[in-house]
Amino acid sequence: MSTFFQTLIVGLRLGSIYALIALGYTMVYGIIRLINFAHGDFIMVGGYTVIFTIPLVLRLGAPAWVSVLAAVVVCALVGMSTELIAYRPVRKKGTNMTALITAIAMSLFLENLAQAIPVIGPNPKVSTQIFRAGGIRFGTVTMEYTTIFTLIISAVIMLVLYTFTQKTRLGRAMRCVSEDKAAATLMGINVNHTILLTFGIGSALAAVAALMYLAQYPKVYTTMGGLLGLKAFVSAVLGGIGIIPGAMLGGIVIGLVESFTTSYISSSMADTFVFLILIIVLVIKPAGILGKNVGEKV
Amino acid sequence: MLEIKDLNVYYGVIHALKGLSLTVNDGELVSLIGSNGAGKTSTLHAISGLLPVASGSILLDGKDLLKTAPNKILSLGLAHVPEGRHVFARLTVEENLLMGAYIERNQKKIQENLEKIYSYFPRLKERYRQLAGTLSGGEQQMLATGRALMTNPSIVLMDEPSMGLSPLLVKEIFSIIGTLHENGITILLVEQNAKMALAVADRAYVLETGTITMSGIASALASDDRVRKAYLGQ
Ligand SMILES: Nc1ncnc2c1ncn2[C@@H]1O[C@H](COP(=O)(O)OP(=O)(O)O)[C@@H](O)[C@H]1O
Ligand SMILES: [Mg+2]
Numbered sequence: 001m002s003t004f005f006q007t008l009i010v011g012l013r014l015g016s017i018y019a020l021i022a023l024g025y026t027m028v029y030g031i032i033r034l035i036n037f038a039h040g041d042f043i044m045v046g047g048y049t050v051i052f053t054i055p056l057v058l059r060l061g062a063p064a065w066v067s068v069l070a071a072v073v074v075c076a077l078v079g080m081s082t083e084l085i086a087y088r089p090v091r092k093k094g095t096n097m098t099a100l101i102t103a104i105a106m107s108l109f110l111e112n113l114a115q116a117i118p119v120i121g122p123n124p125k126v127s128t129q130i131f132r133a134g135g136i137r138f139g140t141v142t143m144e145y146t147t148i149f150t151l152i153i154s155a156v157i158m159l160v161l162y163t164f165t166q167k168t169r170l171g172r173a174m175r176c177v178s179e180d181k182a183a184a185t186l187m188g189i190n191v192n193h194t195i196l197l198t199f200g201i202g203s204a205l206a207a208v209a210a211l212m213y214l215a216q217y218p219k220v221y222t223t224m225g226g227l228l229g230l231k232a233f234v235s236a237v238l239g240g241i242g243i244i245p246g247a248m249l250g251g252i253v254i255g256l257v258e259s260f261t262t263s264y265i266s267s268s269m270a271d272t273f274v275f276l277i278l279i280i281v282l283v284i285k286p287a288g289i290l291g292k293n294v295g296e297k298v
Numbered sequence: 299m300l301e302i303k304d305l306n307v308y309y310g311v312i313h314a315l316k317g318l319s320l321t322v323n324d325g326e327l328v329s330l331i332g333s334n335g336a337g338k339t340s341t342l343h344a345i346s347g348l349l350p351v352a353s354g355s356i357l358l359d360g361k362d363l364l365k366t367a368p369n370k371i372l373s374l375g376l377a378h379v380p381e382g383r384h385v386f387a388r389l390t391v392e393e394n395l396l397m398g399a400y401i402e403r404n405q406k407k408i409q410e411n412l413e414k415i416y417s418y419f420p421r422l423k424e425r426y427r428q429l430a431g432t433l434s435g436g437e438q439q440m441l442a443t444g445r446a447l448m449t450n451p452s453i454v455l456m457d458e459p460s461m462g463l464s465p466l467l468v469k470e471i472f473s474i475i476g477t478l479h480e481n482g483i484t485i486l487l488v489e490q491n492a493k494m495a496l497a498v499a500d501r502a503y504v505l506e507t508g509t510i511t512m513s514g515i516a517s518a519l520a521s522d523d524r525v526r527k528a529y530l531g532q
Contacts, residue, residue, distance in 0.1 A: 169400065176386050176397055182348050183384040187445075188372040188401035 002140035007263040013147045015255020016154035020209040021232030022247035024202030030178040030242035031198045038106035040229015042203045046071040046210030047220035071207035079203025114222040127218035146215045240291030305354035314340045316508040327479040329487045329495035332505035338488040342455045346378045377451035381458050383442040387431025398448030415444040436467035453484040460491045492529035496520040
């Protein structure tokens, strides 16, 4: 029984990291119908920012996790620059296919750029302890502080994000732009600013995810966003791409599938099961768990 | 006053508007009639900045709309009810109306306008929490109209408000348009339903393949033989 609970907790922790990343994919897809392949690499950018700012933060007497603030700023800037420099010009001139190719190019560009920076280089870097070590025992189950913080922070962020999109003026503007750009313009909404804001928020979430990922797996390397980003993307599709609660749900489901497969079957099967679940769900419900099967809106 | 002079618009090689000129004076209800594909929607899109203009000028109270960012045009007092309504389907009725007041920051004014719209369209009030996508066509038209009125615009462009509605609803929508006009709102109305559009308007223009071919007092046009033959089916 204690294995079960331990597995459940690990799954939820992993799942909330996937969910935070999946939100970035889904928000960008929702607003410009683009799969932002570079989003996984924003995690890498966040990871390095955390690693490089931890010594500074510690010298100031603050706990290591405070470095996430720097990562949030850097990731938001990188995300918004990507939109401004690469995606916006292509969106004006090109087709969906050119935009997709640009996204793949951006991903490769960020990974190679990182390698070319001397302080980063090709070898992985290891992070120091991020949250305090140890944990709290509940009967036979131990909850590490890392887990507790990860779960609480993700839950709070998702709640805030959901409230923002549902209840605030800017959040409503975002939903309008994702639904109908011409009508949004007629309402006086600056569509380009709204898209930029979406990139900023999505990339900032990737920075938080990077911190939590490092808290668990303290290693940063330039291609770390690859598989991590892919699984988060799978989460977004599983939940219903473009739907914010879908990304949250999809992330949790993928995290649980991965941790239960690892515990009860074999860790080498975990990724296989993740993609198997995706295929099964998409065959039954092509638009994802929370998606409406109405075909793409044009 | 809205003044359009010698407007040219292209879609690639298609010359959609060929030197179009028209004027809407303050307080007037002007109808722009013409058959499908004549260029009515293109005209309204050019005014609202949704469509690039090759040459010509569009002035609103002397301000050059072609030099105004599309999302700033509403704040100059020009609202647009687009063809096909374009309500935000996944937002509720009330959220749609609030989006109409996106540029307004004064909460008190927003609430006042919301109440005013609900008094124009009691049916919207009954359904304020319903998703706009689940409304009937007529209700969506009311919502799109109400949404455009949320900032007290001085001029409203309306693109085929009667499209796809039952005869009874068409009557209702036109009676609302008449009321808005009586309340002093300037309106540029685009319609394929020439009969109703001419009945409610002060003046009208006839648009044929991108060119204005006739214009004048609406009642005079309604009794013109060419208009009767081509647009009124008589
Ligand atoms: N997006 C577009 N691409 C190419 N041609 C268009 C487009 N929209 C309209 N047109 C053409 O421009 C002309 C005018 O269209 P439109 O303004 O929609 O007419 P109306 O509103 O009077 O029916 C038509 O010939 C139409 O085929
Ligand atoms: Mg039209």
